Amino acid sequence: MKRKLRLLFVFLSVAALFSSLLLGCSTDKNDSLKKVRVAEVTRSIFYAPQYVAIEKGFFKEEGLDVQLTTTWGGDKTMTALLSNGADVALVGSETSIYVYAQGTKDPVINFAQLTQTDGTFLVARKKPEFFSWDQLNGSTFLGQRKGGMPQMAGEFGLKKHGIDPQNDLTMIQNIDFANIANAFASGTGDYVQLFEPTASLFEQQGIGYIVASFGTESGKIPYTTFMSKESYLKENRETMQKFTRAIYKAQLWVENHTAAETAKVIAPYFEDTTIELIETVVDRYKSQHSFALNPILDEEEWNNLQNIMKEAGELPKEVKHEELVNTKLAENAVK
Known part of the structure; x- marks a missing residue:
């Protein structure tokens, strides 16, 4: 009886040691990932490539741990970014113009485009x-x-x-x-x-x-883009390069897979929506080319955005493309 107890003790001790080693490896692995806090303006099938990048592991392949929060509104999303509550914001490019017009010393820079039409x-x-x-x-x-x-x-x-x-x-x-x-x-x-x-x-x-x-x-406009404060981009250039590369991988994946395949991947983000409806929506957005095929926000799209704002009487001031758009990260990702 005592021998069995000793054997059981040894077994449990070894098992505990093995488990602790595994746990230690797992923790070390998670700690090795660079955390990036992303605030999305809303939860939408319109942002399918973002969820694909998370679910297919494209961010993790780049050594990133993306922590996604839905902030429900452009004002709240920009507030989170400006107050350092988020590292990256996914929101309409017009918000960066509004912030710039207020005379900020640390402007918000658009660095990766996700959608290229109104939704x-x-x-x-x-x-x-x-x-x-x-x-x-x-x-x-x-x-x-x-x-x-x-x-x-x-x-x-x-x-x-x-x-x-x-x-x-x-x-x-x-x-x-x-x-x-x-x-x-x-x-x-x-x-x-x-x-x-x-x-x-x-x-x-x-x-x-x-x-x-x-x-x-x-027409084509930078409807939803990833943006960060200029200071953050300068201090975390390599991290943002990896982030942009992961987004581009996801954009290619969505483009080269069926609406049904995309719907299956992003379904966990829309628990109250049937898979059939998700597929219908993805197909509709794909058919009108709403998902950007790459993260490059070009000058023509930027000018179209400002024309629409001006037509609506909402453009506070005209801003040159190079002032609030960084295409280098996106261009490097495409290469």
Whole structure:
């Protein structure tokens, strides 16, 4: 009996030692990864390549431990970045212009583009036999927040088709982003500007019908980009090079795989959305080339962004491409 107890003690001691060694190796391995805190403006299928980079291990391959937080709003996202609550922000490029216009000594620099079109769709309450933009004349339109990129791209699309947003229809802009869909579902408005997957979900449920894409109408713009403070980029250049390289790997992966394959990978980020709906949304964004094929934010896209802001009366000052955009990291990643 005593011999069995001694053997059991030896076995447990060896097992404990082995486990502690494994734990030590695991901890050392995790500690060897460079932490990068990312604040995303919202949780969206629109950002599929970012989630692919995490789930497929592209960041870890580069020695990075990306800690993702959803900050729910452009103002909150930029506040997190400026107050050092985040190292990288994923948000619309217009926010970097707003910060720059306020005279900051440490400007926010766009270094990797994730999406290259607007991500919203025009949803009509009634399904038309055919759609033409002039059908919006005299209607009530539920728009997005004034000064935000969705609203500016939406107004740009309306004006492109000869519609004055302030005079040719009733524009509602005083509803919080989180409540716009609910307001439309409860009967407010003839048309609404919605992101996915809500637009497709409404179509499935017969609440509304997608009749046009604002992404197609507004053309290529740096709609959502990764950005950091200039000081952080200088002090962590190699880390940000690795980060950008991982994003590019994910962009290529999404481009070269089916919507169904992408949907399967990113599904854990959208537990309340069916895999079929995720696939539908990914396919729609891929078909209109919303996902950037590489992280390079070129000058033409930057100027298009400022033109849209200027048209909406929201451009505080014109800013040269080289002032707020660093393309070197993205260009190196593509090489």
